[in-house]
Amino acid sequence: MATFFEQNKRYLIWMGYILLAVVLLLWLGPLIGEKRPSRWVQTTITGLLTGGIYALIALGIVIINKASGVFNFAHGWMMLLGGFIFYSFFSSGQVSLLAAVLLSSVTVIMVMTMGSWRDLLQPRTALITLAAIIILILLMSLPGTEWKFVRAIAGGVTGAMLLGLVVERFTVRPLIGQPLFAMVLMTLAIGRLLQGFIQLTWGSVETPLQIFTTPEGTSLPTIKLDSLQELLGGVAIIQPGLLISFVLALLAFVGFVLFFRFTNVGLAMRASAENQRLAQAVGLRVRVILAAAWAIAALLATVGGVLQGGATNLSVNMPLLALLAFPAVLLGGLESISGALVGGLVIGFVQEWTNLLFPGTQAHVELAPYVLLMIVLVIRPDGLFGEKRIERI
């Protein structure tokens, strides 16, 4: 008996999976049949649209993992902080000059001295630094409501870079070489620190971030799929905020993927992620690359925070969203950028379908992604596109 099992282990396991799928279909099939086709379409669309945000969050987590081998549990709080920085520049008519000067000069100097502070002594670098600071200050202090997007984007990007660099420089770099446990706890600690800072500065009330409006300031009309009404037996609608944030999230996603594939910095990042020592041996400055990876991840977090804040609100529930992106990361594979996209979309899809099939249980919010995570961990721990690795357990 034992030998029979050993010999046919693969087939038996596959038969088990098929059996599981059949049972699942028999269980869920009637539940799906009860709903009208229009609800199916509606659910799928909403799921995929929310999945775009998950993909963006997952990408930020994957980038940091690829570059430095750290799993950033503070990503959600970085999102919220980025969103609030954006909000501060967006909502106030005029930012105080002192804040603009401080933020831009500290950020630009930190960016320029990522490798060594001596870089500043070269006249060319010093000149670039000065020019960048002045341009940023000008952009940030543009007056009036018509310039609020420019102001907010300049402020948001600068703030995000500063956040990433500070986190890398003062908390992650001292821990290089420490065990995984210390790193995990460190990112959790950063999360608490950012939470305290956000609550101190902006409070814990929900803050609407109205970026998806018409130029007059009214909210956008919802899109109705009228032409499909006959076919589906009902109306499916698309929330415009969700659609815009999905498109922007995808654009950001594609932008970063292209950056990794086709620029020198992106190539250097991939190289140092592959093998840090080898990258150092061929003359790459791994320290700079690590700092840049954190800055980029913070930027991604800010984009995600702003888009999510625009689609719903800026609230302390947002960090939960990043915890729900971890199943997406694992599903796609820890090192895979395309896996982050697929994983994010799948998580959004599964969440919405759970909500459709089991209404009123709140199962879709936290339970469904983590049940999916457990399934992935048991069946395929490396994820769909992750590197296969042989690890001693």
Next chain:
Amino acid sequence: MSANIRPAGILDTNYAQDIALNRTRTDKLISNGLFALLLLIPLLTTEGPFGLNLIQQSWIGIIIRIAIYVIAVQGLNILVGYTGQISLGHGAFVAVGAYSAAIMARNLGLPFWLIIPLAAIFTGLVGLLFGLPSLRVKGFYLAMATLAAQFIIPWLLRYPLADFTNGSRPLEVPIPTLGPLSFASDAAMYYIIIPLSVFMMLAARNIMRTRVGRAFISVRDNDLAAELLGINVFAYKLQAFFLSAFFAGVAGALIAFETNSLSLDKFTLNLSIEFLAMLVIGGAGFPLGPLFGVAFVNLLTQDIIPARILPAVGPVLPGLLPFIDPVNINAAISPLLFGFILVIFLIASPRGLAYRWEIFKIAWKIRPYSH
């Protein structure tokens, strides 16, 4: 363990001495004396039998809280500090212990001295279930599996089991009684919780002195070598998960009986993070680590921050940093300081307070020759 740091002058001649809890007679005297002093504390408050005012009543609550948390963190210490597995779901296991104790007391009417071990065993079994992924994964993946426990267990308690747990509303727990005695007040609960907490600390210490404890440490240090030595790595990992959840269950049952009212909002991911933080601040892998960490963090959050730091900082801060809203300081100061202290400890003293304590003890014993 402290066994590797040993001052000159104390020599062991046999194995029993080597693994003894109290190496000298003075050690024994001090530890027993401290325990007796701890039991005397409620008698010295205004509500004690003598009506003395030597110790404030509020300290009883703080000490009880520390004693309960020490049990939970000691459980985490067995899993994280000794066996080297990451767990982000310890708060959920404490919730399982608390709610199973409450349900047993409400629906079955069992006496509390029976409930505490039963709840602990049940929690241990739940912990075993969520330890199963350690068969296939480790490191970060295992952290994710335990994080899944942190999301799945509260959901189960909140929705499908709402008939028993009252869902999102608070659940009343009957006051524990023993014959004619009723443990309603804090001072009465003190005499249940403190001896039990000391007992659990001793139990953990004793487990770590046995074959099982040594196997745990070998799994942490090098699992491949442990397997080669004939240690069934997977079985010991599962045992560690069971023990860890068992301790969490005891702590949860005590929380249920102490507060008499349970709410699921207490057992969030933040609680798990706090447990981990207490462990690291105290020193993971040291028998006294949990005590140091829990006492440090609890004194900070219960006494020092609200009573000392907040009145000093509160009025000054808005003037110093103009962007701050004074209304938010109360809510924000705790996570801010907590995160800051944890960051400082992780960078400057990753081995925790217990390690410092060992160093200090040796320096004291070999004074005035510090090297």
